[in-house]
Amino acid sequence: MLKTILSISGKPGLYKLVSRGKNMLIVESLVDKKRFPAYGNEKIISLGDIAMYTDTEDVPLKDVLTSMKKKENGEVVKMELKKATADDLRAYLAEVLPTFDRDRVYPSDIKKLISWYNLLVKNNMTDFEEAPEAGETAEAKTEAAE
Missing domain, CATH: 2.30.30.730 (SH3 type barrels.)
Structure with missing residues:
Protein backbone atom coordinates (compact mmCIF):
# COMPACT_ATOMS: atom_id res chain seq x y z
CA MET A 1 0.00 0.00 0.00
CA GLY A 48 7.57 2.51 0.71
CA ASP A 49 11.09 3.74 -0.12
CA ILE A 50 11.54 5.91 2.98
CA ALA A 51 13.39 4.76 6.11
CA MET A 52 14.15 6.40 9.48
CA TYR A 53 17.67 6.73 10.82
CA THR A 54 18.43 4.75 13.97
CA ASP A 55 21.58 4.14 16.01
CA THR A 56 22.13 0.80 14.28
CA GLU A 57 20.44 0.44 10.87
CA ASP A 58 17.72 2.31 9.01
CA VAL A 59 14.16 1.19 9.81
CA PRO A 60 11.59 1.16 6.98
CA LEU A 61 8.82 3.73 7.35
CA LYS A 62 6.19 0.96 7.34
CA ASP A 63 7.65 -0.38 10.60
CA VAL A 64 7.57 3.07 12.22
CA LEU A 65 3.97 3.65 11.07
CA THR A 66 2.94 0.21 12.34
CA SER A 67 4.50 1.00 15.71
CA MET A 68 2.63 4.33 15.79
CA LYS A 69 -0.62 2.51 14.95
CA LYS A 70 -0.09 0.13 17.90
CA LYS A 71 0.70 3.00 20.28
CA GLU A 72 -2.33 5.03 19.16
CA ASN A 73 -4.69 2.00 18.83
CA GLY A 74 -5.31 2.90 15.18
CA GLU A 75 -6.39 6.46 16.05
CA VAL A 76 -4.79 9.76 14.99
CA VAL A 77 -1.97 11.22 17.09
CA LYS A 78 -3.56 13.76 19.41
CA MET A 79 -0.51 16.02 19.60
CA GLU A 80 -0.93 19.68 18.63
CA LEU A 81 1.88 19.85 16.05
CA LYS A 82 1.99 23.65 15.80
CA LYS A 83 2.48 24.03 19.56
CA ALA A 84 4.70 20.96 20.11
CA THR A 85 8.27 21.65 21.17
CA ALA A 86 11.27 19.78 19.80
CA ASP A 87 11.48 17.89 23.12
CA ASP A 88 7.80 16.88 22.87
CA LEU A 89 8.36 15.55 19.34
CA ARG A 90 11.53 13.66 20.30
CA ALA A 91 9.80 12.16 23.36
CA TYR A 92 6.94 10.92 21.19
CA LEU A 93 9.24 9.35 18.61
CA ALA A 94 11.31 7.77 21.40
CA GLU A 95 8.16 5.93 22.53
CA VAL A 96 7.54 4.66 19.00
CA LEU A 97 11.14 4.12 17.85
CA PRO A 98 13.46 4.13 20.89
CA THR A 99 16.67 3.80 18.88
CA PHE A 100 16.08 6.71 16.47
CA ASP A 101 19.22 8.75 15.70
CA ARG A 102 18.81 11.97 17.69
CA ASP A 103 21.45 13.74 15.56
CA ARG A 104 20.04 12.96 12.10
CA VAL A 105 16.26 12.96 12.73
CA TYR A 106 15.13 16.57 13.07
CA PRO A 107 11.96 17.86 14.76
CA SER A 108 10.64 18.84 11.30
CA ASP A 109 11.02 15.19 10.21
CA ILE A 110 9.03 14.02 13.24
CA LYS A 111 6.29 16.59 12.53
CA LYS A 112 6.08 15.37 8.94
CA LEU A 113 5.94 11.74 10.11
CA ILE A 114 3.07 12.48 12.52
CA SER A 115 1.15 14.53 9.94
CA TRP A 116 1.59 11.76 7.34
CA TYR A 117 0.40 9.14 9.84
CA ASN A 118 -2.66 11.24 10.74
CA LEU A 119 -3.48 11.77 7.05
CA LEU A 120 -3.23 8.03 6.34
CA VAL A 121 -5.45 7.19 9.32
CA LYS A 122 -8.07 9.77 8.28
CA ASN A 123 -8.14 8.15 4.82
CA ASN A 124 -8.46 4.62 6.28
CA MET A 125 -5.07 3.60 4.87
CA THR A 126 -3.69 1.84 7.91
CA ASP A 127 -2.53 -1.43 6.34
CA PHE A 128 1.15 -0.48 6.41
CA GLU A 129 2.50 -3.99 5.84
CA GLU A 130 3.32 -4.70 2.21
CA ALA A 131 1.40 -7.56 0.67
CA PRO A 132 3.82 -10.17 -0.66
CA GLU A 133 4.17 -10.48 -4.43
CA ALA A 134 2.43 -13.44 -6.08
CA GLY A 135 5.79 -15.10 -6.82
CA GLU A 136 6.91 -14.69 -3.22
CA THR A 137 3.88 -16.51 -1.83
CA ALA A 138 4.45 -19.44 -4.19
CA GLU A 139 8.10 -19.63 -3.10
CA ALA A 140 7.12 -19.44 0.57
CA LYS A 141 4.58 -22.28 0.12
CA THR A 142 7.21 -24.40 -1.65
CA GLU A 143 9.72 -23.80 1.16
CA ALA A 144 7.08 -24.57 3.81
CA ALA A 145 6.19 -27.85 2.05
CA GLU A 146 9.82 -28.98 2.06
Missing part, protein backbone atom coordinates in the same frame (compact mmCIF):
# COMPACT_ATOMS: atom_id res chain seq x y z
CA LEU A 2 2.80 2.43 0.85
CA LYS A 3 4.37 1.99 -2.61
CA THR A 4 1.41 3.83 -4.17
CA ILE A 5 1.39 6.69 -1.63
CA LEU A 6 3.70 9.50 -2.72
CA SER A 7 5.30 12.58 -1.28
CA ILE A 8 6.00 15.38 -3.75
CA SER A 9 8.66 17.88 -2.79
CA GLY A 10 7.29 21.40 -2.50
CA LYS A 11 3.68 20.23 -2.18
CA PRO A 12 2.02 19.64 1.20
CA GLY A 13 0.35 16.38 2.12
CA LEU A 14 0.43 12.98 0.48
CA TYR A 15 -0.74 11.76 -2.89
CA LYS A 16 -2.10 8.47 -4.17
CA LEU A 17 -0.76 7.18 -7.48
CA VAL A 18 -3.73 6.83 -9.83
CA SER A 19 -2.13 6.24 -13.22
CA ARG A 20 1.07 6.58 -15.20
CA GLY A 21 1.31 8.69 -18.34
CA LYS A 22 4.16 9.49 -20.67
CA ASN A 23 6.75 11.41 -18.62
CA MET A 24 4.27 11.96 -15.78
CA LEU A 25 2.19 10.37 -13.04
CA ILE A 26 -1.45 11.09 -12.36
CA VAL A 27 -1.83 11.59 -8.61
CA GLU A 28 -4.75 12.29 -6.29
CA SER A 29 -4.36 14.39 -3.17
CA LEU A 30 -5.34 12.58 0.04
CA VAL A 31 -6.42 15.95 1.48
CA ASP A 32 -8.88 17.26 -1.11
CA LYS A 33 -9.13 14.32 -3.58
CA LYS A 34 -8.12 16.53 -6.54
CA ARG A 35 -6.24 14.83 -9.36
CA PHE A 36 -3.38 16.39 -11.29
CA PRO A 37 -0.23 15.39 -13.20
CA ALA A 38 3.13 15.13 -11.43
CA TYR A 39 6.08 15.41 -13.78
CA GLY A 40 9.51 13.78 -13.74
CA ASN A 41 11.28 17.04 -12.87
CA GLU A 42 9.53 17.10 -9.49
CA LYS A 43 11.08 15.18 -6.60
CA ILE A 44 8.59 12.37 -6.04
CA ILE A 45 9.21 9.60 -3.52
CA SER A 46 7.12 6.61 -2.50
CA LEU A 47 6.52 6.13 1.23
